[in-house]
Amino acid sequence: MSMTKLAAKAVNGEADAFLDLVKQLENSLYAMAKSILRKDEDVADALQETIMKAYKSVTSLREPKFFKTWMFRILINECHNLIAQRARADVVADVPTTDVAQADDYAKVDLREAVDRLEDPQRIAVILHYYEDLPIRQVALALDISESAAKMRLLRARDTLQRSLSTFREGKMNLGSI
Amino acid sequence: MAASNIEQELKKAGNDQPAMSPLVRARLDETYANIGGIQPKRKGRTRWTGLRLIAASTAAAGVLGIGVLATAFASPAMADSIRSLPVIGSIFSTLQGDSGLRAAGEQGLFATVNREVSHEDVKLKVTDTIYDGTRVAFLLTVEAPNLKDGVYDNGRKTVKLGSAIDQVVLKGENDGGAISSLSGAGGLFYGGAGKEHPNTLVFEQVLPYANPNDAPDVFEASVTIKLDGIDHEFAFDIPFRKTMQASIEITPDAKSENGDYRFQVANVGVTPVTTRILTELEYKHAFVLTNKEERRLTRVGIAVFDDQGRRLTALNGEGIVEGNKIVYDRRFATTPGMSDYLTVKPFKIEDDFAEEVKESQYLKGLEVKIELPSAD
Structure with a gap:
């Protein structure tokens, strides 16, 4: 069943449909929360709170097709709430663990790492638009900003990525030549 | 990397999501298991806090009768009803999200009921009600050692008081008969009563009557509320009487x-x-x-x-x-x-x-x- 149909059932109060939907999105939600919070305990808290809040108010969602956008909006708010509650040092002290990549995945890993190093607003916009395939308008909705602001964040993100990847590659070439 | 390739590469990179840790996996499974025992809020809008939706459901059929001109606002009957009510202020008068309830609070068009129930060291108190034939509203104040400035500690983590309401049911009775569709006319909504009253929630229910003049002048409602982390159902009997007679x-x-x-x-x-x-x-x-x-x-x-x-x-x-x-x-x-x-x-x-x-x-x-x- 399509996500929109499931969302329509969830909006009508069907718990099973809501659960099916959330399970479809859980990896994406996890990736977003992980990208913002890093620490797994915090990620678990944010996801749990997001899912409970979404479930309790899913019947107020007017447009089922916006379910995914709506979930991300709740999650991003929850993550930022958690950050506000925690001491900053506590949040950044935990360096994320990175999976070991295969050789031909290096380019992708480089890019993902570069995305991970983006500032929060740009990184979240990149994840929503490029990783989650949300149109600009829904990125704007999820972040509660204008479409032009969303476009600007993505443009700046691409500029930053362009610069950081170039710098990184030049560094590798220099190392190689020694 | 060429600028034109970055967008394509970013889209590809999105396919490689990080593997979920066992800790998060376990918490998610626990959350899914808990969901079965909780009811989502009824269809409607978010009020007083967060998002607000303009329009409403298109699902249910609402067939109205044709109304006729009744009395106007400041009729003698209404003036009497205003005078008969206590003139002390109500938290209703401070609500920013609903000009109707605020006006009723400011004009004294509310009733004081002061019903309270306790379980161990947690006390729930319903203080004021508003009922105009179209909707009812009541104020619920919570006193608990684990509630401070609207933040509730459920034993696992702290949440806002509004998020600590696990379940709430309102059933109405008029002259011994149930107002059967009470819960089918838009549902029960609730939200915070503002920063000045962090431990108070405003509950509201739209009534099924096509014409508020057809609604009973008085009815009794039973309200049951469950709070997150407390294995007890708080039950009230709340009398609602029209706090304004004219429409x-x-x-x-x-x-x-x-x-x-x-x-x-x-x-x-x-x-x-x-x-x-x-x-x-x-x-x-x-x-x-x-x-x-x-x-x-x-x-x-x-x-x-x-x-x-x-x-x-x-x-x-x-x-x-x-x-x-x-x-x-x-x-x-x-x-x-x-x-x-x-x-x-x-x-x-x-x-x-x-x-x-x-x-x-x-x-x-x-x-x-x-x-x-x-x-x-």
Whole structure:
């Protein structure tokens, strides 16, 4: 069943449909929360709170097709709430663990790492638009900003990525030549 | 990497999501297991906090009877009812999110009930109620050692008080008979009562009566509430009596049309708290609507303004498609004071998350003006 149909059932109060939907999105939600919070305990808290809040108010969602956008909006708010509650040092002290990549995945890993190093607003916009395939308008909705602001964040993100990847590659070439 | 390739590479990179840790996996499974035992809030809007949706459900059929002109706001009967009520202030008068409830609080159009129930060291107290025949509202204050400044500790983590309400049920009885559809007319909503009253919640239920004058003057409701982390059901019996006797009910001959639509305001009911408006929007180019046309009609909301240009806060509503038109029964919060007329402007819903309506969203030629009878 399509996500929109499931969302329509969830909006009508069907718990099973809501659960099916959330399970479809859980990896994406996890990736977003992980990208913002890093620490797994915090990620678990944010996801749990997001899912409970979404479930309790899913019947107020007017447009089922916006379910995914709506979930991300709740999650991003929850993550930022958690950050506000925690001491900053506590949040950044935990360096994320990175999976070991295969050789031909290096380019992708480089890019993902570069995305991970983006500032929060740009990184979240990149994840929503490029990783989650949300149109600009829904990125704007999820972040509660204008479409032009969303476009600007993505443009700046691409500029930053362009610069950081170039710098990184030049560094590798220099190392190689020694 | 060339600039033109970055977008493609980013999309590919999105396919490699990080593997979920066992800790998060376990917490998610625990959350899923807990969901089965919780009821989602009833269909409607988010109030007082966070997002607010302008329009309402199109699911349920709301068929209204034709109302007739009743009495106006400041009738002698109403003046008496105002005088008979306590003049002390109510938290209702401080609500920012609902001008109707706020006005009722400011004018003393509420009743003091002071019902309280306790379990161990947790006390729930219902203090004030408002009932105008169209909706009921009550204030619930929670006292608990694990509640401070509206933040509730459920033993696992801290949440806002509003998020700590696990379940709430309101059932009404009138002369021994159940008001069976009480819960079917838009549902029970609740939200915080503002920063000044962090431990108080406002609950509200729209009633099923087409005409508020048909609603009983008094009824008793049983309310049960469960708080997160407490294995106990708090139960109240709350008496509701109309805290205002007068309402305006008119059947205006207010119609408009443009190239595509005919619009009509079929019925208007106004109390100092709630304004109820029944509209019909007809698509002129079809006898029976296709799915696409039906969807287009359901994406038309109405904005209502008083004679001072203040927009009435949308509460909720139900619509039904009949042939080539949609009939909508909507409720709005009445603005303070007495308006000589209401302006009703249909608009195209573009953004479900936004409350503001841009000028370009209004459907040209469909605005109608409803004259309201003057007060006695």
